[in-house]
Amino acid sequence: MTRLRILGKASSINVRKVLWTCAEIGLDYRREDWGSGFASTRDPAFLVLNPNALVPVVEDDNGALWESNTICRYLAAEHGRTDLLPATPRARAEVECWMDWQATALNGAWRHGFMGLVRRDPAFADPAGIAASLRDWAAMWAILDGRLGTTGAHVAGAGFTLADVVLGLSWNRWLMTPVEARPAFPAIDAWYDRLGPRRGFHAHCGNGVP
């Protein structure tokens, strides 16, 4: 089997999901810098791998794959990591539903605030839009805080899973965004401390990059 090829700059939150997952699995890979600021994803050589012109993309003997959450699940399944992605339907569904939640509810909430405050994108500069986004974002964290209060451990239950990878990165982004009034989320704080010792956390999640 040839070494896994990962296309995508290491600063992208969706690329970092894949890098952290690889670290958890102990998977060797070769990463190339693609995406804004690096090689253009509109390059025909990239578009044949991912017609969406987005990073990450991974390529192995089975071909090219895109969509970060799908990639993480694929890698865990290929390497038999049923701790990261449980085999029993019910436990697996708990992981997947929080991954889908990250991709929809949570991702939809932060964009305006983050683009305005961190990326300083003029299209997202209006204070009212930023304030509304920060409110929505905090409302999402309240839901996760409730969940972690119930599990008392990790997002999907007792053990660390891919749901913790994708939501850990999202929480790091929140911590790195200059939000003035931060509501308290004690269960999330305790959970995030629990992620610290994980392989790959310091390299790819809590690494000072929003």
Place this chain on the structure above:
Amino acid sequence: MITVWGRTSSVNVMKVLWLLDELGIPFERVEAGGAFGRTRDPDYAAMNPNATVPTLVMPNGFTLWESNSILRYLCRTQAGGNAFYPEAPEARADVERWMDWTLASMNEPMRVLFWTFVRTPEAERDMDAVAKALVAGGRLWRIIEEVALADRPFLAPSGFSIADIALGGFLHRWFALPIERPDLPRLRAWYERLLLRPAYRTHVAVPMT
């Protein structure tokens, strides 16, 4: 019996009803969401903290939300489900990538188009937002035309799957909304192929409300 919470007009509820019907599984449905409310009641919040529909309740009491996760869970646990969701990791990833893509990319432009034309009075419609959504949507449907359907009848190489179910709701809206569409013949043929399925006609390809 399996219970599905959620109004039939919700595109995410439609996916679940469509799959249950494809699998021939009887179910009970409870109205919730939109004008039916209920989603902010404490008993509902205990099942689904997002105040959204659908929520699935299994006969053993297990509850699950997120429509795409529900589709995968049902395929893993119900007789016949394998046919729509192959087991090998790479075949599975070929289904899942289009499901995640639907959530991440297609949701937003199709939400704008649907809300503008179906739920917003004509005088209040933001036609600049519509123009942007048409460009974004057109670009995405073209990816389906040129990549997903380039050499096969359904989105995944394994055949008809829950990837088609996840995107089929937006597909109907794309063709049913009063908008200008680029000419995408393979997309149209895929829509017509789905229309041959009784469960799609019953739950998804229905008048928009």
